[in-house]
Amino acid sequence: MRKVLAIAQNTFKEAIRNRILYVVLVFAILFILAGFVVKDLTIAAHGDVIRKIGLSVISIVSLLLALLIGIGLVYNELDKKTIYTIVSKPIDRWQFLLGKYIGLLLTLYLVVTLMTLVFCGEMWLLNRQLQEADFNIIMIKSLKAIFLGCLELAVVVAFALLFSSFSTPVLSGFMTLMMWIAGRANEDIERFAEKVVTDAGGTQEQSRRFFEGLRIISENGDAGFGDQVTYLLAKIVALLAPNFEIFYGIKEAIHFDTVDANTLVLIVRDTSDAVLYCIPYTISVLLIAMFLFGRRNFR
Numbered sequence: 001m002r003k004v005l006a007i008a009q010n011t012f013k014e015a016i017r018n019r020i021l022y023v024v025l026v027f028a029i030l031f032i033l034a035g036f037v038v039k040d041l042t043i044a045a046h047g048d049v050i051r052k053i054g055l056s057v058i059s060i061v062s063l064l065l066a067l068l069i070g071i072g073l074v075y076n077e078l079d080k081k082t083i084y085t086i087v088s089k090p091i092d093r094w095q096f097l098l099g100k101y102i103g104l105l106l107t108l109y110l111v112v113t114l115m116t117l118v119f120c121g122e123m124w125l126l127n128r129q130l131q132e133a134d135f136n137i138i139m140i141k142s143l144k145a146i147f148l149g150c151l152e153l154a155v156v157v158a159f160a161l162l163f164s165s166f167s168t169p170v171l172s173g174f175m176t177l178m179m180w181i182a183g184r185a186n187e188d189i190e191r192f193a194e195k196v197v198t199d200a201g202g203t204q205e206q207s208r209r210f211f212e213g214l215r216i217i218s219e220n221g222d223a224g225f226g227d228q229v230t231y232l233l234a235k236i237v238a239l240l241a242p243n244f245e246i247f248y249g250i251k252e253a254i255h256f257d258t259v260d261a262n263t264l265v266l267i268v269r270d271t272s273d274a275v276l277y278c279i280p281y282t283i284s285v286l287l288i289a290m291f292l293f294g295r296r297n298f299r
Contacts, residue, residue: 005099007095021069051123052250055119055250063156067176070161072164074097075168094294123139138253148248155281156180165296180244182241183241
């Protein structure tokens with residue numbers, strides 16, 4: 001573990017020297033503070049506007065940095081030929097990859113922490129004007145949303161590292177972005193697959209069983225081969241792509257005090273479920289990355 005931490009420390013130092021990191025961070029802070037100006041353009045719900053802008057900026061910027069920095073972690077070592085020096089030492093390839101992952105994740109969490117401090121300071125200044133009765137609850141919900149975003153970030157970085165272990169930075173960035181989009185739309189894709197079955201005369205319960213849904217589509221005279229392929233692809237994407245909806249707590253942080261109880265149940269994300277989902281999924285992706293990177297030929 002000492003070797004892993006040494007690589008993580010070196011990755012962290014290398015990442016924080018990246019000028020892109022500071023440029024993006026400055027713009028992120030400016031966008032967060034811009035909430036003070038934008039809120040005056042709305043008639044009411046000034047607090048909701050600032051929370052939405054601040055939390056959205058933190059989420060988008062952290063994802064952007066994960067893509068910009070994460071996709072080049074392994075490739076830069078190959079491009080500079082430093083990978084040959086590293087693998088020639090008594091360091092296993094899995095230790096190198098895990099160290100890179102931890103170092104990048106620590107860098108991103110540091111950036112998220114800085115943006116969170118700016119966001120909390122902005123919320124505190126706003127509360128001095130509005131004197132919101134639920135300010136403490138608002139802050140707890142907002143911090144929960146940021147924490148869930150950090151869990152999502154752990155999975156995204158794992159995918160960025162996985163793709164960068166066998167492809168170029170451009171292709172790695174594209175695949176990581178597509179995986180994130182599929183993950184955010186995971187539940188919608190699942191509902192789309194259910195709709196294909198229900199349109200063919202089946203029930204939602206039957207649509208959740210893969211072979212049962214496929215049988216119903218094939219037995220329906222109106223459903224053609226295209227519907228079968230559509231259902232098959234939708235189910236495969238929903239199965240393989242991570243469910244990033246479980247990490248999306250921004251809706252709860254913004255609307256928890258403005259929607260009815262029945263609707264609130266639909267948008268609340270359980271923190272323990274998110275943690276239990278994040279850990280094994282991230283470990284699985286990292287194990288695949290380590291396996292592929294271990295079999296890669298550097299010649």
